[in-house]
Amino acid sequence: MRNLLSAGLFRLLRSKQLWLTALAIAAFMGVFIVSTSGQAIHYGEGLDSRFFYLFLLADLFCAVFCSLHLGQEYGEGAIRNKLMAGHSRISVYLAGLTCSFLASLLLLFIGGLGAIAFGLPLIGGFQMTESGIAAHLACGVGSTAVYASVYTLLAFLIPNRALSAAACFLTSILTLSFSQKIFSGLEQPERILSQYLFTPEGAQLVENGGEGALNPAYVGGVQRTIYEFFNDVLPTGQGFQISNLSVERPWLLLAYSLVLVLLTTALGLFLFRRKDVK
């Protein structure tokens, strides 16, 4: 497998796709920070309030990059060279997975550099404690590992590069949308202390007094437990928590990420070993 990794890294570093994607992420983070810096300063927020949005982006750029990069292996037949050279299916798959993960980390790193380059002069430094930053970063890396694992699975099982990219992109969008709905639901407060009433005369602020009125959009009971479970398990849910600086149980999130990586890799290996390569 060492030989395959060496070849994979050789190709990765010469990949225009990688460097263009890295540039795009760094530029996006720069634009995002510049456009929201005023708001961050107004509310007294630090760089961390913007920096960790990088891990929401991670889903999309992993989906696009992994599917195209690994899809090229299939499309140009390079996967055949590796199998014909005597490498096992397990080695080929794990080498592909490792390269996808390393590429994703590199993209995160460059995106982070872009965020810091624009954010430090405009917003200032991080306000979280070092342990908090470390916990959120670790969870971010964990969720990125899950993305790499899932999109490697799809890329290895779908030989057609265009179909593979479409499947990865669709999976990314669907999981992001699903997690966004769950996260929004969990963010709803149980009681509303004040609210705006819209009448023909205009908007009126109404104080509910005392403990406030019950929020009809609040998610409670069993449904809340289910929501919390998906919010913690799904890497996109973790991404929302990380970007909102609301990770409370980092070890649990990392454990879920590890389990997902192991499950998707095991499934990928099982299916790839049985696949007829053309």
Add this chain to the structure above:
Amino acid sequence: METVLETTALCKSYRRFKALDGVTMRVPKGAIYGLVGRNGAGKTTLIRLVCGLQDPTSGGYALYGRRWGERGLARVRRRMGAVVETPSLYGELTALDNLKIQARVLGLPDGGQLPALLELVGLGDTGRKKAKNFSLGMRQRLGIAVALCGDPDFLVLDEPTNGLDPQGIVEMRELLLRLNRERGITLLLSSHILDELSRLATCYGFLDQGRMVREVTAGELEASCRKCLRVRVTDNAALMRVLDARGVEYAETQDGPVDVFGDVELTDLSMALLAENCRLLSASERDESLESYYINLVGGGSRA
């Protein structure tokens, strides 16, 4: 004689479709083995199995004595190079970078021997040109260079002249002959272009509908390719009546003349044709080509 590749009752099915049906064949060391068959005969399927891209449904094969499923087969594969269907190249990399990647896959140093390999296949001057900008012939040659990276002594090429222009075909033929004669590399070539294969192969395997119909050496093929008399007359029907009456075997060709096998006295034939109001226009001796041998083998064209 040492055998490089041996298959035993090799079968491969895709759901209900049987692509290979009990193929047994043997590739001797040092040979140029021509695997002949029409489109869909199973040539590429056979090559995919032997190269380890797919598993057989039943039966097996052995590479340098190592049977499929044995532990040592992966190591023995290092002695083999292959180009299956289209060359497996990274389009965004140069020729040299493609070789460097393959060298790394094989665990070899990507040093000075790679430019020499490019020179061997005639791509020494490609410089920084990306593989995606190569012509088809250049891509084919780069594919062979990649297959030669590990200094194999067995090369499997699936339709290596596919899509090449006449000059490209000649250059490819010369390269393959050089590899076999100068480096002692055993070649397994699949093709449906029989004329080209007949200039290269030292032995043949004829595949049809997933079955190995026959294996022959070039010498055996030459011996069994029959001489015939190609006769052109004004009335083919009359000629065929005359030949049928004498119990002589013959075969109509697509463009008019009739090939007559066996000994025929020309004067006697001419007089018999005159009696049928048929004139003999020309008669020439011919050897049976690989093409007609193949067509007769798998069916179609001959009447006895």
